[in-house]
Each structure stands twice: as structure tokens, then as C-alpha cells.
Amino acid sequence: MSWKKELDRMLGNARAASFCAAQCSPALKKKILLDVAARMKKKTARLVSENKKDLAAAKTTGLSAAMIDRLTLTPERVKKMAEGVRAVAGLQDPIGSVQSQWKRPNGLKIQKVTVPLGVILMIYESRPNVTVECAALCLKSSNVAILRGGREAMASNRALVAIFKESLKYHKLPSCFVNLVTTTDYKAVDFLLSQEGRIDLVIPRGGEKLIRRVVAKSRIPVVKHYQGICHVYVDRKADIRKAVPIVLNAKLQRPGVCNAMETLLVHREIAGAFLPLAGVLLKKGGCEIRGDALTRRYIPWAKRAKADDYGCEFLEKILAVKVVKDLDEAIEHIETYGSRHTDAIVTEDPQAASAFKAKVDSSSVMINASTRFSDGFEYGFGAEIGISTDKIHARGPMGLEGLTSYKYIVEGNGHIRT
Amino acid sequence: MSWKKELDRMLGNARAASFCAAQCSPALKKKILLDVAARMKKKTARLVSENKKDLAAAKTTGLSAAMIDRLTLTPERVKKMAEGVRAVAGLQDPIGSVQSQWKRPNGLKIQKVTVPLGVILMIYESRPNVTVECAALCLKSSNVAILRGGREAMASNRALVAIFKESLKYHKLPSCFVNLVTTTDYKAVDFLLSQEGRIDLVIPRGGEKLIRRVVAKSRIPVVKHYQGICHVYVDRKADIRKAVPIVLNAKLQRPGVCNAMETLLVHREIAGAFLPLAGVLLKKGGCEIRGDALTRRYIPWAKRAKADDYGCEFLEKILAVKVVKDLDEAIEHIETYGSRHTDAIVTEDPQAASAFKAKVDSSSVMINASTRFSDGFEYGFGAEIGISTDKIHARGPMGLEGLTSYKYIVEGNGHIRT
Numbered sequence: 001m002s003w004k005k006e007l008d009r010m011l012g013n014a015r016a017a018s019f020c021a022a023q024c025s026p027a028l029k030k031k032i033l034l035d036v037a038a039r040m041k042k043k044t045a046r047l048v049s050e051n052k053k054d055l056a057a058a059k060t061t062g063l064s065a066a067m068i069d070r071l072t073l074t075p076e077r078v079k080k081m082a083e084g085v086r087a088v089a090g091l092q093d094p095i096g097s098v099q100s101q102w103k104r105p106n107g108l109k110i111q112k113v114t115v116p117l118g119v120i121l122m123i124y125e126s127r128p129n130v131t132v133e134c135a136a137l138c139l140k141s142s143n144v145a146i147l148r149g150g151r152e153a154m155a156s157n158r159a160l161v162a163i164f165k166e167s168l169k170y171h172k173l174p175s176c177f178v179n180l181v182t183t184t185d186y187k188a189v190d191f192l193l194s195q196e197g198r199i200d201l202v203i204p205r206g207g208e209k210l211i212r213r214v215v216a217k218s219r220i221p222v223v224k225h226y227q228g229i230c231h232v233y234v235d236r237k238a239d240i241r242k243a244v245p246i247v248l249n250a251k252l253q254r255p256g257v258c259n260a261m262e263t264l265l266v267h268r269e270i271a272g273a274f275l276p277l278a279g280v281l282l283k284k285g286g287c288e289i290r291g292d293a294l295t296r297r298y299i300p301w302a303k304r305a306k307a308d309d310y311g312c313e314f315l316e317k318i319l320a321v322k323v324v325k326d327l328d329e330a331i332e333h334i335e336t337y338g339s340r341h342t343d344a345i346v347t348e349d350p351q352a353a354s355a356f357k358a359k360v361d362s363s364s365v366m367i368n369a370s371t372r373f374s375d376g377f378e379y380g381f382g383a384e385i386g387i388s389t390d391k392i393h394a395r396g397p398m399g400l401e402g403l404t405s406y407k408y409i410v411e412g413n414g415h416i417r418t
Numbered sequence: 419m420s421w422k423k424e425l426d427r428m429l430g431n432a433r434a435a436s437f438c439a440a441q442c443s444p445a446l447k448k449k450i451l452l453d454v455a456a457r458m459k460k461k462t463a464r465l466v467s468e469n470k471k472d473l474a475a476a477k478t479t480g481l482s483a484a485m486i487d488r489l490t491l492t493p494e495r496v497k498k499m500a501e502g503v504r505a506v507a508g509l510q511d512p513i514g515s516v517q518s519q520w521k522r523p524n525g526l527k528i529q530k531v532t533v534p535l536g537v538i539l540m541i542y543e544s545r546p547n548v549t550v551e552c553a554a555l556c557l558k559s560s561n562v563a564i565l566r567g568g569r570e571a572m573a574s575n576r577a578l579v580a581i582f583k584e585s586l587k588y589h590k591l592p593s594c595f596v597n598l599v600t601t602t603d604y605k606a607v608d609f610l611l612s613q614e615g616r617i618d619l620v621i622p623r624g625g626e627k628l629i630r631r632v633v634a635k636s637r638i639p640v641v642k643h644y645q646g647i648c649h650v651y652v653d654r655k656a657d658i659r660k661a662v663p664i665v666l667n668a669k670l671q672r673p674g675v676c677n678a679m680e681t682l683l684v685h686r687e688i689a690g691a692f693l694p695l696a697g698v699l700l701k702k703g704g705c706e707i708r709g710d711a712l713t714r715r716y717i718p719w720a721k722r723a724k725a726d727d728y729g730c731e732f733l734e735k736i737l738a739v740k741v742v743k744d745l746d747e748a749i750e751h752i753e754t755y756g757s758r759h760t761d762a763i764v765t766e767d768p769q770a771a772s773a774f775k776a777k778v779d780s781s782s783v784m785i786n787a788s789t790r791f792s793d794g795f796e797y798g799f800g801a802e803i804g805i806s807t808d809k810i811h812a813r814g815p816m817g818l819e820g821l822t823s824y825k826y827i828v829e830g831n832g833h834i835r836t
Binding site: 018020022023074088102104108110114115117118159181196201214215216219221222223239241242245246248249253305335353358359361363364365366367368369372373378379380390391393395396397405406407408409410411412414415416417418 | 639
């Protein structure tokens with residue numbers, strides 16, 4: 001199989017390049033990224049015309065209008081991508097910092113130093129901007145990127161990766177710091193996922209089906225994101241003037257994303273004051289409500305919630321609502337139905353807030369704030385490679401730090417162990 | 419299958435207990451561990467008599483003398499295990515500390531707080547002391563332990579786990595914080611490795627075959643240790659009075675462990691002064707040498723190294739030796755043949771040391787110190803759950819910190835996203 005040979009060569013070069021990448025100075029990496037951004041802007045016309053090839057093919061294969069929209073590059077979108085690369089260029093370099101250091105009683109000096117992971121495989125779907133984001137973040141963190149984007153964006157991705165390669169060559173670095181997998185054979189993905197020892201980390205981005213497939217096949221560690229089944233719990237001591245905007249924001253500001261609220265839990269003592277008002281405003285926002293019996297007492301037009309509405313990731317303007325008898329029932333509900341992504345409490349009671357943040361085992365726990373803040377940019381990371389629902393390696397919003405590892409440097413003076 | 423039902427129940431209880439474990443106070447955990455140590459000492463006779471059952475069975479199944487020795491519990495060894503538990507009790511509690519905190523321009527307060535991983539599956543071989551170590555470290559880090567030890571130690575492991583369970587019950591905690599898998603059906607292991615979502619991390623400890631099998635089957639993240647192919651490079655500017663003891667120590671102090679040196683690299687300019695002396699002393703220590711042509715010029719009795727002697731994990735008194743023309747060749751050799759575990763340079767030249775520590779991509783890089791220091795206790799962690807050859811989650815010697823994750827706690831005042 002010719003793709004196998006090609007991938008073998010790519011991985012060999014990638015491993016060799018990773019040693020070199022780890023040595024790149026922060027200044028050089030920054031320079032290259034700024035240069036990439038400038039080249040992207042200069043080549044806008046070419047990028048748009050290559051993208052037209054993908055769009056033409058997409059129309060014949062019957063891609064949905066939404067998918068075609070996500071695939072489309074306009075001069076405006078190219079400009080935005082280039083600005084994204086400039087932003088990454090300006091971030092603090094994550095490599096080479098001393099995380100901690102100490103001296104042992106025998107005189108050994110130990111340093112824990114941040115290093116790149118090595119070779120990172122990204123598997124994702126159609127949007128060409130993901131190609132640019134991933135390549136830029138890997139470069140900034142001195143990792144070699146193996147990019148396996150969707151076949152429907154192949155011409156666009158080729159043109160985008162070519163820009164990175166040009167800039168690397170211009171700066172006398174191996175162009176194989178950034179690699180695009182150009183075969184569309186799915187067996188090639190399985191092959192890549194078996195290359196433990198040549199690839200250090202796999203990050204899949206896309207629908208749950210794609211991610212489950214990657215996890216099932218991979219012998220390489222995977223950092224992943226399954227579902228965001230986020231809850232907002234309105235406590236009996238909630239300030240309704242905060243609770244209402246938070247609930248509306250968490251559900252309606254962008255219902256299709258993982259940090260949007262899917263289930264609302266309301267303490268029974270505040271349900272009468274809160275639910276009728278929240279219900280009216282949610283309805284006004286176009287939101288369907290599926291509630292239990294008590295909810296429907298306060299929001300008569302709500303549908304009856306079925307058992308599987310709780311724990312469902314609707315990703316649209318549908319909200320499951322439940323009235324609970326106390327904080328413990330809310331926490332238990334989140335334990336049972338949540339996905340440990342992001343869950344919020346609205347309360348003015350410090351004890352309730354304290355119990356909630358201690359007991360809720362989610363990557364982000366919000367106190368009097370919308371679940372929508374669970375995001376690398378909102379946390380100030382300056383970038384986001386994804387949100388991890390794992391507890392291993394990286395948890396929650398994952399910026400450049402998630403693309404690093406560390407090594408121990410131990411300095412002695414002829415020390416031997418006795 | 420009855421084991422499946424039993425494991426299903428065990429995992430259900432474990433998940434429930436993990437929420438409770440996360441809430442345990444440091445004082446209570448310490449108290450329980452001290453109590454476990456006291457109970458172990460008190461029950462020495464019972465532990466030894468249960469262990470005799472395993473030993474009797476082992477003799478009929480023809481276990482090797484070395485394996486039987488590792489399996490054997492004596493009153494002295496029980497005392498040592500109990501002391502180990504006391505030592506873990508005395509370590510700093512790893513849970514609940516604020517790793518970092520910051521405030522966003524919009525007023526949101528963000529804290530990154532250490533939390534337990536949840537449920538940890540340990541898969542290991544015969545030694546009963548691993549049962550005690552793992553149970554103690556999981557308890558200290560508020561994780562629920564699922565222990566799958568070797569079938570040949572079953573009676574011993576049952577008796578040891580019973581002590582943990584008694585102490586947990588006595589302190590009014592769920593005894594299912596510590597669980598022993600009592601079925602010896604290997605399908606049960608495969609079943610456990612498929613339980614993504616109920617188990618957070620798998621740590622296999624044992625031979626490479628066991629570990630490869632676990633990695634191939636697991637859908638749960640695995641932190642693992644493959645091989646320790648450790649190098650010592652004696653630079654042209656090495657102080658021979660340091661180089662000789664370091665080389666002897668790295669090879670001979672305990673040849674069967676992962677941080678022992680397997681290959682010695684010597685700069686050609688120092689080979690004539692260093693190798694004859696080192697050769698005599700290695701020979702005196704009972705070490706076989708397999709060298710290239712230049713090595714054999716200085717150590718005439720050395721065997722001719724075959725290609726696969728480089729990169730071989732001998733784990734015995736055999737050493738591969740190569741004379742290299744410069745530092746770059748040494749680094750390249752380590753890149754090609756090493757396992758990224760631990761590699762050392764002996765040099766008085768700060769530039770050589772600096773290049774070596776920057777370029778060698780190993781979890782521990784030693785300067786003028788023996789590779790044998792690559793160890794959780796030697797690094798001052800107070801405990802070691804293993805040494806990771808991964809770059810993900812935990813790298814190198816892994817103490818209690820490797821058994822933790824974190825969560826973000828975000829505190830607002832009615833913040834919504836715009």
C-alpha cells in the first residue's frame with residue numbers, strides 16, 4: 001500500500017524533527033508564526049480558490065448547508081485565521097520553564113523542566129480553521145503536528161499546510177514540523193493509531209462517534225472530550241436577579257456547544273418564585289422545556305420530561321428541568337446524569353457554595369457564573385486545543401500547557417547510590 | 419458468569435465510594451493508615467499463616483525459587499510492610515491544595531484545585547507487598563483502589579486487603595475504598611479494561627509482556643513503564659575519579675532494575691585513560707562487556723558487541739560499550755537506542771552538560787550522578803507508585819502527585835458571557 005510507505009516516511013521524519021523542534025528558541029518560533037500569518041493574508045486569493053475546489057466537490061457529494069458553511073473560506077475568514085495565528089505567536093512560550101526545583105540532603109539538585117510532548121496526532125472533521133489552529137499551537141509548543149483533517153477539506157488543508165511548510169523552510173527548519181495526512185483511506189487512521197512509540201498523543205476533535213472510534217482503536221494515549229451535559233442548580237438561597245440571566249445565558253447564548261446548560265435543577269423552596277419568570281423568558285428565547293411534575297406546576301406549558309431527557313446532550317434549544325428537595329439531591333442528580341464537564345450553582349449561601357464545589361466532581365465548577373465561561377480563552381489561556389473530559393494529563397479547558405510534558409534534570413558531583 | 423456480576427457490583431460501589439473518598443479529611447486518612455499499620459503488626463501470625471497457603475500451592479505449581487522468595491511473607495517482612503504504611507501515613511496530603519489562582523479582567527475568580535483521580539485499577543504480579551503499597555497510596559490520595567494481583571498470592575492478598583477493610587469499617591467509611599479482584603479468570607481483566615467511565619486510570623506493574631497486553635486491551639488511560647535502557651556517557655572532559663564510581667554504581671549496584679545502566683558511551687579522547695581502568699573494575703564486579711572495535715582495543719577481553727546489544731535491556735551483569743567521536747554521536751545513539759527513561763553524562767564541561775540536558779529527551783537526565791538515583795524516594799517524593807515512560811500525565815518517578823487530577827473552581831457574581 002502506497003499510503004503506508006508515505007506515512008512510515010512521515011512518521012520517521014516527524015520523530016527526527018521532534019528532537020530539533022524541542023531545541024527551537026522562543027524567538028524563532030514567534031517569528032515563524034508571525035511570518036505564517038503574513039503569508040496567509042498575502043495568499044488569501046489562492047486559499048479562497050483552493051477552498052472553491054473543496055466546495056465544488058462538497059456540492060456534488062451532497063454535504064449539508066451547515067457543513068458547507070463551516071467548510072467555506074472567505075477573505076474575511078482567512079483574515080480571522082491569520083489573526084488567530086498572530087495571537088498564538090504572542091502567547092508566552094510554554095517550553096523550558098522550571099516548574100520546580102529542590103535540593104536533596106545528599107546534595108543532588110533536581111529540576112522539573114517543561115518539555116514538548118513530541119509528536120501529536122490531531123484527528124478532526126471538516127473546518128479548515130482547525131488545521132491552522134492546531135498547527136500553530138503545536139508549533140508554539142515545539143511539538144511536531146500530524147494533521148488528519150476531513151477529506152472534504154483536503155484542498156484547503158493542503159494550501160494551508162503548504163504555507164506553514166514554506167515558512168519553516170524559509171527559516172531553515174525542517175518543513176516536516178507540520179504534516180498533513182493526504183490519504184483519505186480510513187485504514188490509514190487505524191495505522192496511525194497503532195504507532196505507539198512514534199506518536200506521543202492523539203487528540204480527536206469532532207462528534208462523539210469519531211472520538212469513540214479513536215479511543216477504541218488507539219494504542220497511543222488519547223486526550224478527549226465526550227459530552228458536555230452541564231447543569232445549573234438554582235439554590236434556595238439564590239439571588240433571582242443573578243439566577244435568571246445565568247440560566248438564560250447558559251442555555252441560549254450558544255445552545256450547540258459543549259458548555260451550554262442541558263439540565264436545570266431548582267430547589268423546591270425557590271421554584272415558585274423562580275420558575276414562572278425563568279419559564280417565560282426561556283420561552284421567549286425559543287426554548288422548549290421538559291420538566292417533572294413540580295416544574296409543570298410552575299410552567300404549565302412545559303412538556304413532561306421522559307427519563308432519558310435527564311443526561312441528554314440536546315445541543316439545541318431544549319432544556320430538561322427538575323425541582324429538587326435540597327442541595328444533596330441536586331449533587332446526586334449531577335453525579336448520576338452529568339458528564340463531569342461543567343456544572344454551576346447559583347446561591348448566596350457560602351455553605352451551599354462550599355459543599356457544591358467540594359462535592360461536584362466536574363472539570364469546572366461554577367459559582368454564580370454561567371457554564372458558558374468554561375473555555376480556554378475565558379480562563380485566560382490565550383488558546384484552546386480542546387476541553388478534556390478525562391482526568392488524566394489535562395482536564396477541562398486545555399491550552400498550550402496541555403501540549404507539554406516535563407523532564408527531571410538531576411545534577412550531582414559524582415554522586416553514587418549506596 | 420458470576421465474576422461479571424461480582425465485578426459489576428464492585429465497580430458500582432467503587433464509583434459511589436469515590437465521591438465519598440474525595441471528601442475524606444487528611445486527618446482521618448492519616449488515622450486510618452496508622453491504624454492499618456498497627457493491625458498488620460498485630461495480625462502478623464495470621465498473615466504468615468495465610469501466606470503459607472499460597473506458598474504450599476506455589477510449590478505444587480512449580481513456581482521458581484526466586485518467585486517463591488518474592489511471594490514469601492515472614493514476620494520481618496510484615497513488619498517492613500507495616501512501616502511502609504506508616505511512612506505513607508506521614509506524607510503530606512496531596513488533595514485539596516490550590517495549585518494556582520487568578521482573577522480575570524471581568525472579575526471571575528479562577529482556582530485550580532488538586533482532586534483525586536477517582537477509581538484506579540492496579541494490575542500486578544506476585545509480590546504481596548505491592549498490594550499494601552498500592553492500597554496505602556490510593557487511600558492517601560483519596561482514590562478508590564481496584565487491586566488485581568497475581569493468583570499465586572491470592573490468600574495473602576485477601577488477608578492484607580481484609581485489614582484495610584476492617585480499619586475502614588471501624589472508622590465508619592465504606593470498606594469498598596479498597597477492593598481485591600478475587601476471580602483469577604483472565605477474561606475478568608479484559609472486562610475491567612473495557613470499563614471506561616467507571617475506572618479513571620490503569621497502572622500495570624510487572625514484566626513488559628503484562629504491560630503490553632494491558633495497553634493493547636485497555637480503553638482506559640494507562641500509565642505505564644516499558645523498558646529502562648539507560649546510558650552513561652563519559653565525556654572527553656569527564657573527571658575520571660567521578661566517572662569510574664558512577665559507571666560501577668550504575669551497572670553493578672542493582673543490575674536487575676530499570677534505572678541500571680545498560681550501555682556505556684565513551685568519548686574517544688578519554689577512552690584510553692578511562693576504559694582500561696573501568697574495564698578492570700567492571701570485570702572484578704563480575705560484569706561481562708560487549709564492545710565495539712575501539713572498546714576492545716582498550717579492553718581486550720571484552721566480547722564483540724552485536725548490533726542488538728545496543729538497545730538491549732540486559733537486567734543483569736552485562737554491559738554494552740561504545741566509543742563515540744563526540745557528544746553529538748552520543749546523543750544520537752541515545753535517541754536511537756534509548757527508551758527515554760534515564761540517561762547520564764559525566765563531564766566537567768558546562769557547555770557539554772548544557773547541550774546534553776537540553777537535547778536528551780529522557781524522563782530523567784543526570785549530570786555527574788548515577789542513573790540509579792532515578793527513583794521516587796531518591797527524588798524526595800516519599801513514595802513511588804511506579805516510573806512512567808510515558809510523557810502523558812506523569813513522567814519518570816511517580817509519587818502521590820501522579821495519582822491526582824485537578825478541577826477549576828470559577829467564582830462569579832452573576833457573570834454571564836457576552
